[in-house]
Amino acid sequence: MTATVRIPTILRPAVGGDAEVEAAGSTVGEALRAVGDAHPPFASLVFERDGSLKRYLAVFVDGRDARHLRGLDTPVGPGAEILVLPAASGGAG
């Protein structure tokens, strides 16, 4: 199964600058690990050493917060869209 992982601009350097990356996997974790395997800097931004999701990130699967579904075990269907989103601090102050 292939999902589309959308990458916000500040994380794009970790995946070679792409706004979207196609990733194979049947769960959120598998898809994100597939991106991390292809782009190791991405893996270190997204995963803790124990393989859990970093707590500064929100991950949305087809518009819903995966942390409150089944986390990295949340299943992804074909054509699913995953957004990895860090909190942003800028208030343009």
Next chain:
Amino acid sequence: MSGYDYDDLVRAARAQITEIGVPDLAARLDAPPLLVDVREPHEMATGVLPGAALVPRGALEKGIDHVAPDRDAEVVLYCTVGNRSALATLVLEQMGYTSVSSLAGGIAEWRASGLPVEMPLPGDDTARYARHLVLDEIGPEGQERLGGASVLVVGAGGLGSPAALYLAAAGVGTLTIADPDVVDVSNLQRQILHATSGIGTHKTDSAAAALARLNPGVVVRTRTVRLDASNAEEIAAGHDVVVDGTDSFPARYLLNDTALRLRIPLVHGSVLRFEGQVTVIDPYAGPCYRCVFPEPPPPGVSPSCAEAGVLGAVAGVVGSLQAVEAVKLILGAGEPLAGRLAVYDGLAGDLRVFTTARDPACPACGDPSAPPPLVDYDETCRPVRP
């Protein structure tokens, strides 16, 4: 070419409707019918007939119900010379008004006859808020609610500028602006509350002056301090809504916790480069900021706008969305962005809304009986140990 031009339409309308002459209306000034001025607000500003209701032609069909709910009431419409009011009279007849007429010669002839006009009262905001008054979601009641509301805008910067300007323009009765900084030339690319002439002055003073120019009916209070654990609760208390226009994670988490403690809804907004996020924190009813982002990013992952840049207009979009959410919260209108995170990508031209959820184990809002203590955080949002 066939069809009708303006003169044809006015002539046809005047042939069908009832007109009232200036002397006839003047004779009834002691007990006048309902007078409705259908001109544009800038025309009304030079004077109106005594006691007239102000409903610009463009807002007539929606607005007339507010001033003339009874369709059998006697209504006299007027404009400058009686043409627009003739066309408007036809419309009201179509809407079922049974006793509507147009003032022949309009206010021009009224004035030429030496009859009295009055200035719209400074406190009469009918013309100022005409475009609100015709909205079903606002109307006179909603406008009054806005006038009675107070909003704290934390940060008079890129987000606070558009948010505060729109809230003042909307007639929010009391605005408190909190910001410790002075206006720098590098702010002016996006912080539209401030002008070149204000460089070096406190942002709060610059903001208060700009908001007073825009809408002198709004009470603007200023707090020229940085929000911290010792003052946040006192500054935020008593407001109906708090708008987060701050520019650091410690301030954002502190505001989140303050909103929870005071149970005041918080409109969060943040921007970076061409992207922005907006959500509403409805304390203990929806997820708080920590439910969505339990921790701030490690240093270096999420740079500040100073380091990474921001398009001024993107801050405008996000700050304006915050103003929309604040107004909705005050009115109780529509669906607030509580439990949802709007993510705007200006480069992609894309606005998406994601569903968020409360974390039952959230350290801040998981236990409603134990609101989070207020502590000062360092840049990594670890409590600062004294």
